[in-house]
Amino acid sequence: MARLPAGIRFLVSFSRDQRYRAFIFGLTFLLYASFHLSRKPISIVKGELHKTCPVLNGESSKERKPGGTGGLPHNESHCGWAPFDRDNYPRLLGALDYAFLCAYALGMYLSGIIGERLSIRYFLTAGMLASGAFTALFGLGYFYDIHSLSFYVVTQILNGLVQTTGWPSVVTCLGNWFGKGRRGLIMGVWNSHTSVGNILGSLIAGYWVSTCWGLSFIVPGAIVAAMGVLCFFFLIEHPRDIACSTSPLPHVRGCENGVHRLRLQKPAGSTEKNRQVDPEAQNLLPAEGKRSIHPSDVVVVADGGGGTAAISFLGALRIPGVVEFSLCLLFAKLVSYTFLFWLPLYITSVDHLDARSAGELSTLFDVGGIFGGILAGLVSDRLEKRATTCGLMLLLAAPTLFVFSAISKAGLEATVAMLLLSGALVSGPYALITTAVSTDLGTHKSLKGNAHALATVTAIIDGTGSVGAALGPLLAGLISPSGWNKVFYMLMLADACALLSLVRLIHKELRCLGRPIVELVPFKEQ
Numbered sequence: 001m002a003r004l005p006a007g008i009r010f011l012v013s014f015s016r017d018q019r020y021r022a023f024i025f026g027l028t029f030l031l032y033a034s035f036h037l038s039r040k041p042i043s044i045v046k047g048e049l050h051k052t053c054p055v056l057n058g059e060s061s062k063e064r065k066p067g068g069t070g071g072l073p074h075n076e077s078h079c080g081w082a083p084f085d086r087d088n089y090p091r092l093l094g095a096l097d098y099a100f101l102c103a104y105a106l107g108m109y110l111s112g113i114i115g116e117r118l119s120i121r122y123f124l125t126a127g128m129l130a131s132g133a134f135t136a137l138f139g140l141g142y143f144y145d146i147h148s149l150s151f152y153v154v155t156q157i158l159n160g161l162v163q164t165t166g167w168p169s170v171v172t173c174l175g176n177w178f179g180k181g182r183r184g185l186i187m188g189v190w191n192s193h194t195s196v197g198n199i200l201g202s203l204i205a206g207y208w209v210s211t212c213w214g215l216s217f218i219v220p221g222a223i224v225a226a227m228g229v230l231c232f233f234f235l236i237e238h239p240r241d242i243a244c245s246t247s248p249l250p251h252v253r254g255c256e257n258g259v260h261r262l263r264l265q266k267p268a269g270s271t272e273k274n275r276q277v278d279p280e281a282q283n284l285l286p287a288e289g290k291r292s293i294h295p296s297d298v299v300v301v302a303d304g305g306g307g308t309a310a311i312s313f314l315g316a317l318r319i320p321g322v323v324e325f326s327l328c329l330l331f332a333k334l335v336s337y338t339f340l341f342w343l344p345l346y347i348t349s350v351d352h353l354d355a356r357s358a359g360e361l362s363t364l365f366d367v368g369g370i371f372g373g374i375l376a377g378l379v380s381d382r383l384e385k386r387a388t389t390c391g392l393m394l395l396l397a398a399p400t401l402f403v404f405s406a407i408s409k410a411g412l413e414a415t416v417a418m419l420l421l422s423g424a425l426v427s428g429p430y431a432l433i434t435t436a437v438s439t440d441l442g443t444h445k446s447l448k449g450n451a452h453a454l455a456t457v458t459a460i461i462d463g464t465g466s467v468g469a470a471l472g473p474l475l476a477g478l479i480s481p482s483g484w485n486k487v488f489y490m491l492m493l494a495d496a497c498a499l500l501s502l503v504r505l506i507h508k509e510l511r512c513l514g515r516p517i518v519e520l521v522p523f524k525e526q
Contacts, residue, residue: 017244020236024177027234028170029190031124033197034227035166038135038159038220040201042100043341043362045213046093047348047355049084081213082147092149094477097341099153101470103160108466111164112459120169125232127165132225134159135217142214167434167462168455175439175454176238184386187435188377194431195366195373195423198340202366206359316456319441321387324505325433328390329465331498332430334472335397335491339365339426341473346484350409364416368423373431375424385512386437387505390429394499397425398492405488429498434462468494 004012014022084092115123138155140146178186205216236242316322343365347358372393380389404418438458472494479486 017239020239020242020244021177023234024173024236025186025190027230028174029193029196031128031227031231031235032166032170033193033200034128034220034224035131035163036194036197037201037204038131038217038224039100039163040198040340041135041205041216041220042096042138042156043344044202044205044209044355044359045216046341046345047358048081048209048213049093050080050089081142083149090477090480094474095149096152096156097337097473097477098470100156100160101337101466101473103157104164105463105466105470107161107164108167108459108463110459112168112456112463115165115168115172115455115459120173120237121231121235123165124169124235125228127162127169128228128231129225130162131159131166132221132223132228134162134221135224136221139214139217139221142212164459164463168459171435171438171458172455173235173237183439184377184379184381184432184436185374186377187439188374188431191373191377191431191435192370195369195427198366198369199363202344202359202363206356209355209359316460319457321437321505322441322457322460324387324501325437325441326461326464327501328498329430329433329461330468331494331501332390332394332426332433332468333465334468334494335401335426335498336430336472337469338472338476338487338491339422342476342480342487346487347415349484350415361412361415361419364419365423366427368420369427369431372424372426372428373435376428376432377436380432380436385509386432386440387502388509390432390437391499391502391506393425393428394495394502397422397429398495398499400425401488401492401495405485426495430465434458434465438462 011019080089086092134155138152138159141151141155146152174187174190201220204219205213208215208219343362344355344358347353347361348355353361376389376393380386383389400418400422404422407414408418438461439454441457441461472491475490476487479490
């Protein structure tokens, strides 16, 4: 019998459960990367919607009349695309960002609650098909020669609403499949979908931005819709759906609530009178056959004929750490999304590059973000201190942004170096909070193993962060006319506020050193 090829031997060395987990990891990665792929074109096209008028024979090209019919001449003979060719173009472009992000922030809270009560696969598929349609609709404005600001704003609002189906769904699905042991590293690698999607979106949009910017939206829209079809046919929501074993949650030794905790087994019949009660371990959701401490925080939903408890909005807010990390993400996402929507235009103004070159250069920020997210996850797993890891990166990010604003005007080489470093430090905390931290809190010990809070907690944290994501680009649009330096000062202030939001949690984590508590758990004979 011939020996199997090395590649096949490698594949069969993995168990059935491991193969399914790898498949879900890759599929959810691609699904959410496509969402970010469709968000990036607007930042690339901004430089084309408003262009500096070249001087031709003593008069600007803006004074020339279009030589032809249809929408194409606007890109050839006009300075930009009406209504974005006006002097107040930063505010008009900022309105597009604000419309999308406000709708996204408001819709996120609702999507998390709905997502817990519907099938993730159906919910996510519907959202991706609708998002693909609205993304393409924005690009159709080019081909149909549409110059109404309200058309583009309404399209952005609708797209923002339907895109809220994505994040709670994919995080919940991934949380169902992967345990807590190396969650920071696994989700740090997985969260690079954000940067991969931004990079692909920049390259795709940049390819057509100078010739036919409508395709910069239509092609990403088609990709999102196609991924929605894949989601419908292949997404597996939970290991139990295909009789896979649930991933173990190894947490033998950890740091919780400001103390080191060491678990020791004891006989099941032993007394627990002297066991120390942890106030953060109180039931927020009821265990089987037991009443909840907070009955108003529990909603019973049908699930295959049985009743399962889904946590309410207020119940999720009671989980320790949700409020602090939500506020931190608000400011961290403000910084990240300001770069997402305004970085290409900043590079155009500073380094005097065209829209396509600026878009390609801006991908370096996302390359740095990939390494930052992985590093944050790896360090937080090793230290078992999520808040401290975020705080350290935020502390380094503020001076880095100051240096970026100071030396990026010195030349292209300086811009490249600072894009990579800033991307790592800005995206690291953002990536860690939206993935590992959200999943940790959604499966907090106070929930007693009930995972129905995961989508709601994820939506609360990311929804609050999306408020900052809406404010950042809006403020950048209002401030940038008076100088880009002021925009960077605003970003540094936001980083400082994000750090202050975590001070209490960082203090608790640092108190862990040298304060062990022995906790006895029932011992079951084999």
